[in-house]
Amino acid sequence: MSTALSPTGRRADRVRERLFVALSAVSVAVPLLVLALLLGDVLRTGLGRVDWAFLTSYPSRHWERAGILPALVGTLLLNATAAAMTLPVGVAAAIWLEEYAEAAAGRGGRARRTAMGWLARLVEVNIANLAGVPSILYGLLGLGLFVRTLGMGRSLLAGACTLALLVLPVVVLASREALRTVPDSLREAAWALGATRWQLVRRVVLPLALPGILTGTILAVSRAVGETAPLVVIGALVYLTFLPTSLSSPFSALPIQIYNWTSRPQAGFQTNAAGAIVVLLATLLLLNAAAILVRARLQRRSRA
Amino acid sequence: MDPSNDKIRVEGLSAGFGDRRVLFDVSMALPARRVTAIIGPSGCGKSTFIRILNRMHELVRGAWASGEVHLDGVPIHGPGVDPVLLRRRVGMVFQKPNPFPHLSVRENVLAGLSLTGRRRRSEAEAVMERALAQAALWDEVRDRLDAPAGGLSGGQQQRLCIARALAVDPEVLLMDEPCSALDPIATARIEDLIHALCADYTIVIVTHSMQQAARVSHRTAFLLLGELVEHDDTDRLFTSPRDSRTEDYITGKFG
Amino acid sequence: MSPSGRAPGPFHGPATPPFERILEFGLVACGLLSILTTAGIVAVLAGETVAFFREVPVRAFLFDTQWTPLFADKHFGIWPLVAGTLLTTAIAVGIALPFGLLSAIFLAEFAPARVRSVVKPLLEVLAGIPTVVYGYFALVTLTPLLQRVVPGLSGFNALSAGLVMGVMIVPFISSLAEDALSAVPDALREGALALGAGRLPTVLRVVVPAARSGILAALLLAVARAIGETMIVAIAAGQQPILTLDPRSSVETMTAYIVQVSMGDVPAGTLEYRTIFAVGTLLFLMTLGFNTLGLRLARGAQRVG
Numbered sequence: 029m030s031t032a033l034s035p036t037g038r039r040a041d042r043v044r045e046r047l048f049v050a051l052s053a054v055s056v057a058v059p060l061l062v063l064a065l066l067l068g069d070v071l072r073t074g075l076g077r078v079d080w081a082f083l084t085s086y087p088s089r090h091w092e093r094a095g096i097l098p099a100l101v102g103t104l105l106l107n108a109t110a111a112a113m114t115l116p117v118g119v120a121a122a123i124w125l126e127e128y129a130e131a132a133a134g135r136g137g138r139a140r141r142t143a144m145g146w147l148a149r150l151v152e153v154n155i156a157n158l159a160g161v162p163s164i165l166y167g168l169l170g171l172g173l174f175v176r177t178l179g180m181g182r183s184l185l186a187g188a189c190t191l192a193l194l195v196l197p198v199v200v201l202a203s204r205e206a207l208r209t210v211p212d213s214l215r216e217a218a219w220a221l222g223a224t225r226w227q228l229v230r231r232v233v234l235p236l237a238l239p240g241i242l243t244g245t246i247l248a249v250s251r252a253v254g255e256t257a258p259l260v261v262i263g264a265l266v267y268l269t270f271l272p273t274s275l276s277s278p279f280s281a282l283p284i285q286i287y288n289w290t291s292r293p294q295a296g297f298q299t300n301a302a303g304a305i306v307v308l309l310a311t312l313l314l315l316n317a318a319a320i321l322v323r324a325r326l327q328r329r330s331r332a
Numbered sequence: 333m334d335p336s337n338d339k340i341r342v343e344g345l346s347a348g349f350g351d352r353r354v355l356f357d358v359s360m361a362l363p364a365r366r367v368t369a370i371i372g373p374s375g376c377g378k379s380t381f382i383r384i385l386n387r388m389h390e391l392v393r394g395a396w397a398s399g400e401v402h403l404d405g406v407p408i409h410g411p412g413v414d415p416v417l418l419r420r421r422v423g424m425v426f427q428k429p430n431p432f433p434h435l436s437v438r439e440n441v442l443a444g445l446s447l448t449g450r451r452r453r454s455e456a457e458a459v460m461e462r463a464l465a466q467a468a469l470w471d472e473v474r475d476r477l478d479a480p481a482g483g484l485s486g487g488q489q490q491r492l493c494i495a496r497a498l499a500v501d502p503e504v505l506l507m508d509e510p511c512s513a514l515d516p517i518a519t520a521r522i523e524d525l526i527h528a529l530c531a532d533y534t535i536v537i538v539t540h541s542m543q544q545a546a547r548v549s550h551r552t553a554f555l556l557l558g559e560l561v562e563h564d565d566t567d568r569l570f571t572s573p574r575d576s577r578t579e580d581y582i583t584g585k586f587g
Numbered sequence: 588m589s590p591s592g593r594a595p596g597p598f599h600g601p602a603t604p605p606f607e608r609i610l611e612f613g614l615v616a617c618g619l620l621s622i623l624t625t626a627g628i629v630a631v632l633a634g635e636t637v638a639f640f641r642e643v644p645v646r647a648f649l650f651d652t653q654w655t656p657l658f659a660d661k662h663f664g665i666w667p668l669v670a671g672t673l674l675t676t677a678i679a680v681g682i683a684l685p686f687g688l689l690s691a692i693f694l695a696e697f698a699p700a701r702v703r704s705v706v707k708p709l710l711e712v713l714a715g716i717p718t719v720v721y722g723y724f725a726l727v728t729l730t731p732l733l734q735r736v737v738p739g740l741s742g743f744n745a746l747s748a749g750l751v752m753g754v755m756i757v758p759f760i761s762s763l764a765e766d767a768l769s770a771v772p773d774a775l776r777e778g779a780l781a782l783g784a785g786r787l788p789t790v791l792r793v794v795v796p797a798a799r800s801g802i803l804a805a806l807l808l809a810v811a812r813a814i815g816e817t818m819i820v821a822i823a824a825g826q827q828p829i830l831t832l833d834p835r836s837s838v839e840t841m842t843a844y845i846v847q848v849s850m851g852d853v854p855a856g857t858l859e860y861r862t863i864f865a866v867g868t869l870l871f872l873m874t875l876g877f878n879t880l881g882l883r884l885a886r887g888a889q890r891v892g
Contacts, residue, residue: 052692066724160878219388225603226611
């Protein structure tokens with residue numbers, strides 16, 4: 029790594045090295061150029077399509093009159109509900125893995141310790157594997173479990189539950205990372221003051237880990253916002269002429285609307301798709317900005 | 333109550349982590365309202381020893397201990413003893429100052445009470461002022477009680493940690509090399525403080541500095557490779573050690 | 588207080604209020620939810636798949652060469668879907684591996700810190716674009732462009748979908764491979780340099796080989812990712828289960844088939860409905876295999892590195 033150690037070598041070697049570095053730089057540049065091309069293309073086609081009417085209209089057979097209102101509202105409700113479900117569960121699971129199962133509490137003796145440790149290890153491996161399960165299989169889980177077995181039907185709630193399970197592993201992993209950034213010396217300080225484990229977690233560890241947890245969760249949710257396949261399988265609708273009124277309503281979502289419009293042969297609908305993509309990307313941008321803001325703000329409060 | 337003047341009695345204490353044994357059959361008595369220093373080369377088991385006294389040792393994965401430790405004649409590993417309550421009577425100060433970075437000076441001092449849900453608004457101010465005064469920090473921070481604790485100097489932070497420990501109203505104060513991260517001036521202030529505090533508290537201090545042990549303690553215990561080599565009045569241990577290994581150590585032949 | 592016995596010391600417990608014990612059970616329950624998720628996936632897939640194979644012999648599934656469950660003349664040969672999946676995966680990984688690996692070498696070994704700090708977030712943006720957007724790009728932008736260059740390229744084709752999927756996977760491979768390269772101890776680099784080896788030979792003959800299991804892990808995880816990727820192929824590769832390895836042709840992947848059936852309204856309990864679970868089971872087993880191998884290799888690489 030260190031350039032100071034790099035010998036000058038013969039001329040041919042130097043040329044070869046330069047060529048290789050140039051080639052590898054191109055390898056980074058090409059995907060980024062594709063990204064630029066993609067964004068440029070979408071913006072050129074779609075930006076002009078995004079206006080107030082587009083945001084506030086229902087779908088229509090005529091592309092000029094069609095809008096994304098139910099899809100946009102559906103996406104917001106769906107992901108807010110999913111986040112509300114997954115955040116407490118994910119953080120709780122992370123707290124258990126990091127603060128309870130890892131640190132072997134003296135109370136309860138050795139046998140319970142190993143049983144717990146074994147269980148925690150199983151959960152860890154399982155979460156790593158779940159993070160690699162294709163999202164469409166979560167769709168099949170949602171279809172079989174929430175839609176059919178639990179009788180939720182093709183509802184907003186079924187969609188939110190499915191997305192919640194989908195992002196749960198990411199929330200757990202991000203929360204564990206955040207908990208790990210709290211130095212052990214502060215845990216020891218709390219122990220020495222006679223805190224119980226929960227008092228220590230609640231008053232010392234959680235406040236300090238909160239910025240990281242929230243940032244990680246927002247980023248996880250922003251992944252769910254773009255998810256399409258599981259919602260298709262659950263049965264999100266593409267032609268919804270009313271807004272969802274409750275968690276048991278049928279729903280649409282932006283990615284579903286984009287998929288549907290993209291698949292239409294008429295160019296007009298593909299313009300609509302580009303318009304909806306602009307809105308989707310803007311939503312993601314907002315979420316990421318929020319994540320950065322939350323982190324900066326809470327960090328300022330806790331450090332200073 | 334126990335007839336003798338011993339606050340803590342340790343009998344046949346062995347301890348370790350997994351297969352590694354770091355303490356071998358240590359027995360000693362720690363007199364009440366006196367300062368006992370634990371000295372010895374690094375890795376001799378000093379830290380493990382005092383971390384057993386408030387049962388912090390067992391928080392480390394794979395840690396074990398056998399033997400008996402009595403506080404006021406009551407075995408601290410006995411059935412029904414809750415280590416959480418024990419730690420409220422046996423406070424601890426660590427090597428590196430570790431104030432809570434998200435709390436103000438005031439909140440740090442009261443952390444022990446608010447953490448454990450025992451904080452009463454009416455008493456809080458009095459408790460805080462007393463603890464800060466005992467830690468000789470009141471005059472320096474009285475104008476910045478609501479400032480974040482991270483803004484204090486290293487020595488002030490360590491005294492803040494002492495105040496935090498005192499606010500819980502313990503009987504014993506364990507200090508694990510409390511000055512090793514501090515400059516000589518800050519060290520001197522902490523040593524003065526230890527002198528003053530031993531009127532009310534039983535203090536156990538781990539130190540790698542023999543000079544410090546000689547300056548602050550009444551009794552000194554010398555640990556070597558996990559064994560208690562010698563335990564005596566500090567004056568006697570440093571002027572006429574009975575064991576040749578102690579003599580070698582205090583004359584600087586090793587360690 | 589008994590007159591003879593000593594009063595129990597004031598540190599006799601419990602200090603932990605009962606609600607904390609209940610709370611701890613709650614925390615454990617939340618941890619176990621992830622196991623229930625896995626169990627749920629397995630149960631749902633297995634249940635419907637068993638029902639599927641009660642009607643369709645395993646022989647037909649494995650040896651028939653046509654997949655036409657939605658037609659009157661039903662065939663249940665899985666190979667067209669598997670071939671479509673492997674074709675798009677091969678194109679995607681064929682693109683992503685060299686680009687991702689070279690990017691990783693550039694970022695880990697040659698790029699100045701300033702370039703890294705710009706490029707890495709941009710690669711993350713690339714990874715954060717929803718796949719449906721990539722699908723749109725492949726179908727609406729890339730395919731018309733390619734049709735000018737590649738004769739006989741159909742409107743839906745494996746090539747365009749595979750290429751775009753490859754670009755999507757580059758940051759994934761790049762970041763995993765970069766981790767593997769960074770894990771190689773500097774002592775190894777310095778050792779080679781001290782022997783008079785140039786910087787490039789040091790990287791190619793010493794660092795990359797030392798990181799090979801981590802790089803292989805990245806490859807396996809990327810394959811799992813590509814096999815399970817859905818929207819790009821559903822949009823741009825088509826929905827015709829043709830048994831072919833011609834990248835210009837329209838193909839249907841396993842995931843695209845599940846989408847196709849889901850977009851129609853197939854009633855529960857029918858054989859058509861069950862086909863998507865049978866296909867899902869195969870998809871699950873394939874991705875699980877690659878992921879398990881990849882994760883194991885990655886862990887091994889960490890230990891050595």
